[in-house]
Amino acid sequence: xxxxxxxxxxxxxxxxxxxxxxxxxxxxxxxxxxxxxxxxxxxxxxxxxxxxxxxxxxxxxxxxxxxxxxxxxxxxxxxxxxxxxxxxxxxxxxxxxxxxxxxxxxxxxxxxxxxxxxxxxxxxxxxxxxxxxxxxxxxxxxxxxxxxxxxxxxxxxxxxxxxxxxxxxxxxxxxxxxxxxxxxxxxxxxxxxxxxxxxxxxxxxxxxxxxxxxxxxxxxxxxxxxxxxxxxxxxxxxxxxxxxxxxxxxxxxxxxxxxxxxxxxxxxxxxxxxxxxxxxxxxxxxxxxxxxxxxxxxxxxxxxxxxxxxxxxxxxxxxxxxxxxxxxxxxxxxxxxxxxxxxxxxxxxxxxxxxxxxxxxxxxxxxxxxxxxxxxxxxxxxxxxxxxxxxxxxxxxxxxxxxxxxxxxxxxxxxxxxxxxxxxxxxxxxxxxxxxxxxxxxxxxxxxxxxxxxxxxxxxxxxxxxxxxxxxxxxxxxxxxxxxxxxxxxxxxxxxxxxxxxxxxxxxxxxxxxxxxxxxxxxxxxxx
Amino acid sequence: xxxxxxxxxxxxxxxxxxxxxxxxxxxxxxxxxxxxxxxxxxxxxxxxxxxxxxxxxxxxxxxxxxxxxxxxxxxxxxxxxxxxxxxxxxxxxxxxxxxxxxxxxxxxxxxxxxxxxxxxxxxxxxxxxxxxxxxxxxxxxxxxxxxxxxxxxxxxxxxxxxxxxxxxxxxxxxxxxxxxxxxxxxxxxxxxxxxxxxxxxxxxxxxxxxxxxxxxxxxxxxxxxxxxxxxxxxxxxxxxxxxxxxxxxxxxxxxxxxxxxxxxxxxxxxxxxxxxxxxxxxxxxxxxxxxxxxxxxxxxxxxxxxxxxxxxxxxxxxxxxxx
Numbered sequence: 104x105x106x107x108x109x110x111x112x113x114x115x116x117x118x119x120x121x122x123x124x125x126x127x128x129x130x131x132x133x134x135x136x137x138x139x140x141x142x143x144x145x146x147x148x149x150x151x152x153x154x155x156x157x158x159x160x161x162x163x164x165x166x167x168x169x170x171x172x173x174x175x176x177x178x179x180x181x182x183x184x185x186x187x188x189x190x191x192x193x194x195x196x197x198x199x200x201x202x203x204x205x206x207x208x209x210x211x212x213x214x215x216x217x218x219x220x221x222x223x224x225x226x227x228x229x230x231x232x233x234x235x236x237x238x239x240x241x242x243x244x245x246x247x248x249x250x251x252x253x254x255x256x257x258x259x260x261x262x263x264x265x266x267x268x269x270x271x272x273x274x275x276x277x278x279x280x281x282x283x284x285x286x287x288x289x290x291x292x293x294x295x296x297x298x299x300x301x302x303x304x305x306x307x308x309x310x311x312x313x314x315x316x317x318x319x320x321x322x323x324x325x326x327x328x329x330x331x332x333x334x335x336x337x338x339x340x341x342x343x344x345x346x347x348x349x350x351x352x353x354x355x356x357x358x359x360x361x362x363x364x365x366x367x368x369x370x371x372x373x374x375x376x377x378x379x380x381x382x383x384x385x386x387x388x389x390x391x392x393x394x395x396x397x398x399x400x401x402x403x404x405x406x407x408x409x410x411x412x413x414x415x416x417x418x419x420x421x422x423x424x425x426x427x428x429x430x431x432x433x434x435x436x437x438x439x440x441x442x443x444x445x446x447x448x449x450x451x452x453x454x455x456x457x458x459x460x461x462x463x464x465x466x467x468x469x470x471x472x473x474x475x476x477x478x479x480x481x482x483x484x485x486x487x488x489x490x491x492x493x494x495x496x497x498x499x500x501x502x503x504x505x506x507x508x509x510x511x512x513x514x515x516x517x518x519x520x521x522x523x524x525x526x527x528x529x530x531x532x533x534x535x536x537x538x539x540x541x542x543x544x545x546x547x548x549x550x551x552x553x554x555x556x557x558x559x560x561x562x563x564x565x566x567x568x569x570x571x572x573x574x575x576x577x578x579x580x581x582x583x584x585x586x587x588x589x590x591x592x593x594x595x596x597x598x599x600x601x602x603x604x605x606x607x608x609x610x611x612x613x614x615x616x617x618x619x620x621x622x623x624x625x626x627x628x629x630x631x
Numbered sequence: 632x633x634x635x636x637x638x639x640x641x642x643x644x645x646x647x648x649x650x651x652x653x654x655x656x657x658x659x660x661x662x663x664x665x666x667x668x669x670x671x672x673x674x675x676x677x678x679x680x681x682x683x684x685x686x687x688x689x690x691x692x693x694x695x696x697x698x699x700x701x702x703x704x705x706x707x708x709x710x711x712x713x714x715x716x717x718x719x720x721x722x723x724x725x726x727x728x729x730x731x732x733x734x735x736x737x738x739x740x741x742x743x744x745x746x747x748x749x750x751x752x753x754x755x756x757x758x759x760x761x762x763x764x765x766x767x768x769x770x771x772x773x774x775x776x777x778x779x780x781x782x783x784x785x786x787x788x789x790x791x792x793x794x795x796x797x798x799x800x801x802x803x804x805x806x807x808x809x810x811x812x813x814x815x816x817x818x819x820x821x822x823x824x825x826x827x828x829x830x831x832x833x834x835x836x837x838x839x840x841x842x843x844x845x846x847x848x849x850x851x852x853x854x855x856x857x858x859x860x861x862x863x864x865x866x867x868x869x870x871x872x873x874x875x876x877x878x879x880x881x882x883x884x885x886x887x888x889x890x891x892x893x894x895x896x897x898x899x900x901x902x903x904x905x906x907x908x909x910x911x912x913x914x915x916x917x918x919x920x921x922x923x924x925x926x927x928x929x930x931x932x933x934x935x936x937x938x939x940x941x942x943x944x945x946x947x948x949x950x951x952x953x954x
Contacts, residue, residue, distance in 0.1 A: 134805075138912050141669055141716050149675045232685055234670055237678035289718060305719075305727035307904040308806050331806050331902070338805060338902045341786050345802030366794075508672055509663020509917045516667065528675050540676055548679045549671065 161274035172615030175532035193260030219278030266533035324628035350605030378599035380528035403446030404458035422600035732905035736890035742829025751840025773834025884940035
């Protein structure tokens with residue numbers, strides 16, 4: 104009986120495997136769900152629009168495995184030959200660079216280019232913007248002792264280093280060009296990736312063609328690609344339906360997925376993933392009564408995340424209940440661990456009773472305040488409406504103020520708010536660096552909660568410098584408990600959920616927990 | 632005549648400077664920071680030093696008065712500077728978007744004029760008949776229906792109808808190709824927005840044509856023409872319609888100028904990379920230089936269109952003389 108079952112399974116599986124043999128050729132048209140990026144320079148930009156526009160033109164030193172991008176720690180070489188083992192107690196990492204890699208202008212790429220690019224990221228020249236330089240605080244020097252070797256020497260060993268090195272924006276640029284003009288890559292493109300740049304129609308589209316000299320033999324499969332900027336969601340959904348574009352890589356809400364699949368189940372495929380973006384409510388500690396931890400805890404305790412998440416998942420891009428760490432990470436809290444933290448208790452009645460008691464004890468029984476919300480539907484407005492309703496259940500009255508992005512930032516920076524609905528969207532899953540956002544404002548200016556807390560910094564420093572995975576996890580729990588429960592500095596809400604519906608003839612692309620990752624299109628092919 | 636034109640052109644200078652000063656101040660009254668929107672808009676972390684470098688790079692860390700004088704000096708030299716967002720010359724940013732906006736504006740105007748004037752005139756001539764009622768309902772429908780909604784519905788209809796008829800839904804292209812490169816693809820993209828915008832535009836113009844015609848048809852000179860025994864066709868075409876067109880031409884002029892930079896939502900719906908969409912991006916990104924330049928462009932277009940309309944008055948009504 105087992106043999107018959109096995110035979111049936113094989114019979115079902117084999118044709119599928121045969122059908123999955125990649126085909127060469129064709130041009131992939133996809134949409135970039137944003138306006139055109141400010142520049143093409145990945146080192147200086149933060150918007151995903153830059154990655155979705157130019158990642159196919161560039162190589163990186165290491166990256167998340169494109170065949171297994173859901174994994175938070177499956178790193179593979181792109182320009183290097185093999186993943187190195189660190190020496191010097193984890194403080195020296197030596198990478199060997201592939202031979203025969205060519206820039207798109209035909210000149211050879213060497214270790215000097217890799218070192219120059221990384222030096223430009225970590226130690227930008229005066230007047231040059233490097234958006235993520237601060238996350239590389241562990242790096243001391245980057246050198247290229249010979250044409251095929253790059254050495255990273257660290258100030259201290261940390262588990263955060265390798266994921267940070269796999270950053271999707273860390274494109275390798277030509278050393279000679281960077282030396283002549285460090286701003287050159289803002290308006291020009293010259294890489295060594297699977298595709299060569301062909302045209303950029305200002306503000307409208309970008310396109311590339313296959314790089315015949317690509318160092319990963321046999322790749323890419325596509326003849327070329329066209330990326331069209333389309334910020335409006337309805338346009339993108341219609342364009343996929345009308346096959347003007349095969350997909351967009353960022354993610355669409357559930358309603359769009361349903362709309363696309365309706366009557367076209369055979370033509371539309373869908374990939375989903377937890378998303379390394381989290382909603383949070385930023386509370387202004389400088390304003391009374393939010394300087395009182397009891398009030399902040401009460402706000403957390405009022406929210407029923409376990410019940411709210413599945414309901415919200417039907418209409419928005421959010422789904423998974425999690426703590427301060429991306430739910431798919433080995434460093435994330437288990438459900439049992441999470442349920443001990445304020446705001447995640449399994450018994451909501453008990454939780455709300457405690458919330459009311461805390462408000463009464465703090466003299467804030469009739470609490471009312473203003474919630475500043477960014478004028479973006481997904482997921483800010485949805486999340487805001489939900490929490491306002493939840494807070495009303497403990498007698499808290501909230502006035503919602505919806506503002507455009509500029510004034511929203513201004514309110515947060517200037518501290519002219521009570522509570523703000525915010526989100527933190529990170530690239531590669533690297534919890535040790537991702538949680539930096541929640542460090543005190545004097546350490547992390549992007550934490551707009553407006554407080555100082557040496558104890559929290561101390562907990563983080565311990566976590567950052569720990570290299571034993573088990574101890575790192577324990578340190579992360581201590582940091583999370585302190586941040587969300589003991590001090591209730593911020594409110595972490597439901598994590599985002601990525602839904603990418605696409606024309607089913609697109610093959611070879613795998614979804615990851617971040618829309619910044621796996622965008623070089625090298626393995627993508629068209630089954631048509 | 633020439634003196635009049637020179638006088639009008641000279642009058643545009645203080646108008647443009649007034650607009651420049653106003654937009655400069657208003658933009659800076661909006662709370663926000665372009666660098667913060669750029670670095671933090673996506674929710675990702677960034678280096679605080681990058682924020683300082685960004686401020687220095689685009690010059691917003693300079694005193695306001697220095698920025699203002701710089702801007703005014705730039706206008707005097709017809710140099711609107713570079714976009715704070717993209718670092719590209721503002722002229723490059725605008726010129727890349729102008730062809731599509733101009734094309735849609737021209738097509739929409741053609742649609743509007745070809746519908747509004749004949750239907751408006753017929754409606755007036757057939758006052759209180761079923762034709763008049765039909766035309767008025769058609770016009771009210773056009774005014775009441777937002778262009779963006781009509782745009783979305785028209786695309787969905789095209790998708791549904793082609794999907795039902797052929798099994799494969801079809802929609803117009805979402806990327807612009809100049810008409811001289813691929814006329815068919817260009818028109819495929821432009822025709823739906825032109826019709827949806829043109830419908831509202833036609834509705835407004837149609838009502839204006841109708842009311843103007845009704846008024847003119849009651850004038851003494853029309854009665855005189857009839858008394859003289861002129862045939863109805865000549866009375867309508869030569870005497871009535873020509874005079875009735877004066878307010879319609881004004882309206883068409885204003886609408887045309889509006890369409891160049893005002894198709895904000897329609898351009899979003901059809902993914903048109905035009906001036907209206909650029910306007911939205913510039914304001915959202917708090918790109919001061921680009922917004923200032925776009926406002927100046929819009930003011931210039933309005934001033935120029937008004938001048939053209941005024942000159943057309945003389946042709947339409949010889950009693951009007953420019954002194």
